[in-house]
Amino acid sequence: MSNAPAKTILLYDIPGNCSPDKAYSPSVWKTRLVLNYKKLLHKTEWVEYPDIAPLAQKIGASPCGQKPDGGPLYAVPILYDPVTESCYTDSFDIALHLEAAYTNAPSVFPNRTKALIRAWDEIWMEKAGRPMYQLILSSVHAQLSQASQTYFRETREAKFGTLEAPPDTWEKLEHGLSSIDAYMAQSRFVMGEQMTYADMVMAGWLICVRRVLGMESDGWRRIEQWHNGRWKRFVDEFAHLEYV
Structure with a gap:
């Protein structure tokens, strides 16, 4: 697959007020750094904490864990890749997907690491x-x-x-x-x-x-x-x- 996706990748993040660009979440920054390093076309979509679970369920994103009561836990980052028409959660799993899907982009897992x-x-x-x-x-x-x-x-x-x-x-x-x-x-x-x-x-x-x-x-x-x-x-x- 080529370096540039055919359509814009969507990255879901939580907005904060500590910086003009709203971005603060460490987990989402991991993903954003990968996207920027690989020069993959993407857009950030902002979602407030209470709206993450409804959004994830709507777009088919998997839970990233369990709540203390045993229910599904949803969190950002959530990434939607229009090329594969699928959602990915968890920073590490998203990085693995981007590594496998965009092989012409610079590697973040070199030499089978x-x-x-x-x-x-x-x-x-x-x-x-x-x-x-x-x-x-x-x-x-x-x-x-x-x-x-x-x-x-x-x-x-x-x-x-x-x-x-x-x-x-x-x-x-x-x-x-x-x-x-x-x-x-x-x-x-x-x-x-x-x-x-x-x-x-x-x-x-x-x-x-x-x-x-x-x-x-x-x-x-x-x-x-x-x-x-x-x-x-x-x-x-x-x-x-x-x-x-």
Whole structure:
């Protein structure tokens, strides 16, 4: 299949108010970075939290998990590819689809590295993604629309008890990023000089945190100075891909 899809790919995302382009979700940024890296024609469609499940059911998108009560859980990103006339959910699965469907586009899973990158995705979430999420919960809530704020608070408080980060969250995040820094050693990217989906996983989260906390915030300045400025340098690598 060619690099350019015959029709525009639709990417569904949640709007926020922390940036002019509305985009903040780390999971959707992972997908958006892949689309921009591969130069695939796409358009963002905005959907509020309470409207995600009805939309997914309407267009035939699969649930991405289960709610605590056992019901289907729907979340963004949701991608509709008009070439295959099908929907895809979960950032990793979407990346795999785009890799397989658009073979003339630059690869984000080079040299049969899918299993390795999936493992890295899990390591990142364990070490850094979870504490990052807890760190920004209240800030994410604050920049949502009223309708999404209500949904977000109800669902997140049911899961975490509160939107406020535990006292040791900063310590956990710094420790987790220290582990990632050590794994990467002196490499520019996870696999050396070549950008892959493993890097887009990390960049998606870092872009989210920077946008939600604010580029000039004490929190973001704290993160970008850790580990000899690695995280600022790293996220700067994606500046040319950070657009909606």
